Amino acid sequence: MSPEPDADRPQKELSELLKLDFPADTEAIGAVTDAISEVLAQLSVPEQKRLEIELAVQEALVNAVVHGCQSNPMKQVRCRLQSDPQGRIVVIVSDPGPGFNPELLADPKHPENVLAGHGRGVYLIRQLMDEVHYEKGGNEIRMWKY
């Protein structure tokens, strides 16, 4: 199945399952991923798929807190969990930061980068999810799991 362009999906077809705003503090991320995990469990999402979504969301939340908000708890990160009529899940994470260009990130599997201590988050998200879009100049990520 070829994915539809994200922007072409009518927003009215999406059901809001969870919407959380939280201060940009890494210690707050666990509660958000726990809440998402609970909703996914209620939806009977299989464990493997649930783990993949949870890890991708955790990476996106860390990026939003650390890079989007410079870990300033006076700033807020928003996380939304939605589903479409086919039961596909989309998670949207947004921050008030300046955004970034994900195409400029280094390949973490390049031999020069394999032993790096960082730089794998966005790559992991792309591997774990079925469709990933950056919007609003890079400070909003929309991640789909079919």
Place this chain on the structure above:
Amino acid sequence: MGSAVDGLRQTIQEAVDGGDTRIVINLSEVPMIDSSGIGLLVRCLASTKQRGGNVKLVQPSKFAVQTLRLVGVLSLFEIFENDDAAVESFA
């Protein structure tokens, strides 16, 4: 992520600074490893190998193994079923 990774980083750094470069990390109670955890493991591996040591992993979850493979670092590590086997491998 966060304080958990920071705590482990400090523990490992203290061990390496104290001359312990043969390190066994038991992951049996870790359901998933995020990018910060992966970064810590590979830096620890590089640091110990520079000093003639190594890092051995024990009982990573199936999902943790999949994640390490996804980012291309699984082959860097030796994996063991239990702590004793990992420790004996240094002999």
